[in-house]
Amino acid sequence: MIRMNLNYIKLRDKLLFMYILSVFIPIVVTNVVFYQVTTANIRSQKTRDAGVALNNLKNELRVTIDQGVGLSYSLYADPVFNDTLSRSFANHSEYIRAYNSYLIGEFSGQLSQGIRWYQVYTDNPTILSSGYIEHLTEDVRKSSWYKQLQHKMVPYPTLIATDQTLSLVQRLNNQDTGGIEQLLKIDFNMDLLKEQFRNSGFDGKVYLVDPGGHIRFSNYPKSEEPPNGKLYGDIEFPNQTIRFDRVYEGINYLEGWSLQGVMDEEIVLQEVRKSRSFVIWLACINVVLPTMIIAAISRSIHVRLVRILKHMKKVKTQNFQTIPPEDARDEIGQLTTEFNRMTETIRNLIDEVYLADIQKKDLELKQQQAQLHALHSQINPHFLFNTLESVRMRSLIKGERETAKIVHHMAKMFRKSISWNQQDVTVKEELELIDSFLQIQKYRFGEKLQYFIEADPSVLVYRIPKMVILPFVENASIHGIESTAGVGIIRLSVRTDGSELHIRLEDNGIGMSTARLDELMQYLEQNMDIGEHVGMKNAYSRLKLCYGDRFSFSIQTEVEKGTHVQIRLPLDDKHHEG
Known part of the structure; x- marks a missing residue:
């Protein structure tokens, strides 16, 4: 189990860690929780208000429809009215007398605010079309409301919707009519229904849906086309919506009818969204202000500690430079003062005691090295x-x-x-040396190593700096091929390309990452030591000394796919074996 040791963390990181845990995270979590709780409360309140508004609209709509139902039942239950409609009159005068004496009185004062018009239809041929009584003609039978009525053979009124009109149709068959078909059609006041839908207080879309699932009325504004006649299930709504379902139950003439409410959640939470910017600004203030304070305190500590550490590292290289004094009385200021005193004391001790002794021992060591070098040279x-x-x-x-x-x-x-007593050799001599090296490597690796050396006969006489190709071949075999699992292949080709000598070395070894390649190229270009590739560094430096900027060098590599090295050297007479 990994345990975090705070002593391994820098002071600046500790302060940052403390700030994140103690200030930043609590502020962010508090604001997020506050925003979520507020959003949930407002959403719940809006949902309750919308449900109440839809219930009120449902009740108002039923009251309006009940006005028509009352009129329908009053005429349905009137035996004199039904008998008069179904009676066969001898002439028009007899019907007119019956109409004036009874029928016209039945219709007087029957209209209410919710009922726009009502009409009685009969196929009795002895009556005249007058007032609220009309003949049940073939055109009437072809109408939409009449066809819908034929699908419902019920004794109670039937609610039918056609072309932006809501009607209540009742068969007047309470008694024997002698085969005469008599119907009562009551048209509701659609302006009143629109006003009820518009003033319902429901903040969304409301649909009046018939038992077949078709939309018969909605509160769409005039600027939008209402979806009347479409299936409610086929209407596409945004993903973030709140649905309400209010079904009329236990009422025979409204059985299966329902009010469907759809409310966009974005509209519901619009007030919360308006306050979101305020919450964000408040959170920013709560974050920025402590950040500035902690950053100022952190800088006061971190900068001065880094300065002390920097001078301590200089002491390691015998640079006893003191820290410039500052007006500070805290622990860091005291540490700076004591460090300066210690530095002065060490410098005095070294100057007085150790420096002479070190110089003496250094001289003895050089003498011993000179003797050893003389022995080696012998x-x-x-x-x-x-x-x-x-x-x-x-x-x-x-x-x-x-x-x-x-x-x-x-x-x-x-x-x-x-x-070799010369600085340059022929390409042929260099390739012979490389072949000997690869033979030794093949003895080491066996069948795991395969190599191919190709050279144009014309290039063998050209002279190049000695041992400028071998270090790259050595690197390919040791670092590239040794770590690969399969058969390692090294290909070396030397040819002329115009006025240049083109040297190409390829291997299918482990390759290098981009970061490692950048580090290697930086090592070749600059004077820095990374502990390996000394031969490559030496060869590259001698190429720069011999050719300056007239040669080109490139390495292309990919992890687990190998490395390609290309060297292009200029050809001139002085590099030709005469």
């Missing part, structure tokens, strides 16, 4: 050559030809590396 390199040759001959005698071959290549490489 060793004859031919002794090593003769020893390697003895090992090779002994291997041949024992039949160990492969070992003898490798020893021969080692002796050949060593002899050439120290016996």
